[in-house]
Amino acid sequence: MSVGLSGCADGVGQGPPDNRPQGGQIGGAYRGCDFEAEDIGADDVSPLGFSARDVASAVSGERSVPLLWREWREDQRTTATFSVGELVAARLVRSTEPDPGESSGSTDLYPSVCSDYVQVDVPLAFSTEDGAFDESLVVKLRARQPDVADFVHSFDLAALQGSYEVTKINPAEFREVSVHLYGKLSPGAIEGSIGGSGDGRPEGSVYSGYTELFDVAEF
Numbered sequence: 001m002s003v004g005l006s007g008c009a010d011g012v013g014q015g016p017p018d019n020r021p022q023g024g025q026i027g028g029a030y031r032g033c034d035f036e037a038e039d040i041g042a043d044d045v046s047p048l049g050f051s052a053r054d055v056a057s058a059v060s061g062e063r064s065v066p067l068l069w070r071e072w073r074e075d076q077r078t079t080a081t082f083s084v085g086e087l088v089a090a091r092l093v094r095s096t097e098p099d100p101g102e103s104s105g106s107t108d109l110y111p112s113v114c115s116d117y118v119q120v121d122v123p124l125a126f127s128t129e130d131g132a133f134d135e136s137l138v139v140k141l142r143a144r145q146p147d148v149a150d151f152v153h154s155f156d157l158a159a160l161q162g163s164y165e166v167t168k169i170n171p172a173e174f175r176e177v178s179v180h181l182y183g184k185l186s187p188g189a190i191e192g193s194i195g196g197s198g199d200g201r202p203e204g205s206v207y208s209g210y211t212e213l214f215d216v217a218e219f
Contacts, residue, residue: 033114035095040118042087050146052090052120058147059185060084060122067128070215071168078130080219082183082190085123088138093119118143124153126181133162141185150184150192166196168214174198179216193218 040046042053067080095114120141127134141149157166157179171177176199183192194216201210 032098033095034098035093035114037091037093037119040090040092042090044090046092046118048116048118048144050118050143052118053087054146055118055120055141055143055149056084056087056122058187059141059149060086061188063188063190065190065219067217067219069217071166072132072164072216073130078128078132080126080128080133082185083125084185085125088121088123090121091119093117093142115144120149124151128162131162132164133160135161137181139181139183148184148186150182153181155179155181168196168216169198169212171198173201174212175200191219 040052042056043051045051062081062083064079064081067078069076069078094116097114120143121138122141124137124139125135126137135155137153139151139153141151143149155178157177166177166179169177177196178199179194179196181192181194183190196214196216198212198214
């Protein structure tokens with residue numbers, strides 16, 4: 001089964017809720033990729049030369065890393081623990097640049113960054129020693145090689161099990177506030193960040209289309 005989707009460039013720490021392919025760039029401006037996701041078996045060898053199970057096996061297990069707060073307890077450190085579980089589902093995602101239509105000739109200056117990848121759903125337990133996070137998540141890993149995968153996950157702020165609260169901005173001043181976890185996994189290791197955004201001032205405000213980004217932590 002195939003599902004047509006559209007995407008744009010991911011931001012580290014302030015990414016969208018799903019890990020979408022990066023966009024191409026035309027004349028100095030980024031534009032989205034077109035992509036199509038197809039369900040695949042865990043052991044099917046993808047056109048990239050590896051299977052979803054190869055990815056899940058390479059990055060599974062627990063790892064603990066130092067985490068530096070940029071919000072919440074600013075510039076304080078704690079320990080973050082991530083535990084990656086067994087594969088839940090897998091897809092092959094084919095990514096292409098959209099038809100640019102008439103071209104000014106500037107497209108040749110910027111090579112495409114749209115590329116196919118294997119997407120792997122896995123459970124992820126994420127906690128911090130100070131109790132700010134104690135979450136059980138399911139994340140979508142994006143892998144272009146068998147032993148490295150990244151993900152972006154949007155937290156449900158109303159359902160957090162830890163004590164974290166947004167403090168960098170005043171949530172009451174925005175129509176929507178979101179916080180995202182970004183991670184890059186390799187065997188026994190992880191690096192990444194947490195960031196968020198406040199979108200839209202209250203209705204009737206001259207700043208109704210305003211978006212404010214903020215850093216939460218890095219690890």
